[in-house]
Amino acid sequence: MRPTKKLGQNFVHDTNTVRRIVAAAELRPDDVALEVGPGLGSLTLALLPACRAVVAVEIDPVLAERLPRTARERAPELADRLRVVPADAMRVSAERIGAPEPTSLVANLPYNVAVPVVLHLLAELPTLRHGLVMVQAEVADRLAAPPGSRTYGVPSAKAAWYADVRRAGPVPRSVFWPVPNVDSGLVALTRREPPSSVNxxxxxxxxxxxxxxxxxxxxxxxxxxxxxxxxxxxxxxxxxxxxxxxxxxxxxxxxxxxxxxxxxx
Missing domain, CATH: 1.10.8.100 (rRNA adenine dimethylase, C-terminal domain)
Incomplete structure (x- = not known):
């Protein structure tokens, strides 16, 4: 297979980076991790021993079909914790994701759809209590920006409806294949109650x-x-x-x- 720009495919291949992401996500043994765009499965394999189950949403049918086999080959004792949902994360429903219900969003999100994916999943899945996502550095700044800052805007305000959002560190370009032309960053999310009961x-x-x-x-x-x-x-x-x-x-x-x-x- 070849990565495609259309699907925003830049795969993480560095072991230390995926371990760092899983550690920063602060998963508990009873958590169910939701991974969007698992790609070749590097982060998936790091998530499997850290939580009860991993639900991977993958739009690419070739990668979605291959991922369970990768888990069986690389982590046979944990492969039964993985469930792959072949779907578009921007449109996937809670019903389509099914049980067990995800409690944490941990993902390397495609750059071109990161904001709508985060907002859709927070709205669709109230069981998501926390998360750690890797996005383009500029998007990370926008999501975590406080009122009054230069980068504060629609993504910042809407994300704040669902969660407390903060930057959780940079990610170098060299850990991706192919190497992107932009820097990346980690964003941590902690669900909180909406600030109002208004619609x-x-x-x-x-x-x-x-x-x-x-x-x-x-x-x-x-x-x-x-x-x-x-x-x-x-x-x-x-x-x-x-x-x-x-x-x-x-x-x-x-x-x-x-x-x-x-x-x-």
């Missing part, structure tokens, strides 16, 4: 509108979402947010409060 989609609509024109004040940026700039200002003031503020200054709790007020005005 998540309503909150995310506010986030999307606020960052669609991030140079504009919220009064202007939310005008289309609210129906007019006048109503946007009224909603913002009722939510305790200065209308002249920009979206990058707000945390996910602020966006939730705006959505909640908008539903009542």
């Amino acid at each position: 998540r989609d309503a909150v995310f609509a506010v986030v999307d509108a606020a960052f669609a024109q991030r140079r504009k004040t919220l009064r202007a940026a939310l005008a289309g979402w609210a129906g007019s700039a006048v109503r946007a200002e009224a909603v913002l003031r009722a939510a305790g947010v200065d209308p002249s503020t920009r979206g990058e200054q707000l945390g996910i709790g602020d966006f939730a409060r705006i959505a909640e007020v908008a539903a009542t005005l």
Whole structure:
């Protein structure tokens, strides 16, 4: 087989790196690890002895078919802990993943779909309590960025709805095959309760509108979402947010409060 750019295939081949990832993931013996894009199985083999089971979601049919055989050849005493789900991680359902339900997301995510995969899985699988993912360094910065920082944006705010997110270290290019043209980084996730009981989609609509024109004040940026700039200002003031503020200054709790007020005005 040959790695394809279309599927974002850059396989980790360094033993020390996969051991480092598994150690940083802090898996417990009763955890069920969800791995997305297992590729040739390097990380899979390191995960098998660290937890109760590994569920690997692989979109490439050739790799999905080969992975169980790799486990039987390389770790025969642990191969029965592995279950492969041939599916697209951006669309896979909890029902398709089945039992045992994953409790931890540990994966080397394809660069081109890392953010939507993380957000989809956190939404679809409430049993995911923690995780450690390897992504492009720039994506890692965006996911873990706090309000007010230069890289804070839609991925940061939406990820914060589900979890506390932090950078967990860099990863050199040399551990991949083929060697990518970008640096990578580890991101740690710890699930927490949403900051509000308001409908998540309503909150995310506010986030999307606020960052669609991030140079504009919220009064202007939310005008289309609210129906007019006048109503946007009224909603913002009722939510305790200065209308002249920009979206990058707000945390996910602020966006939730705006959505909640908008539903009542």
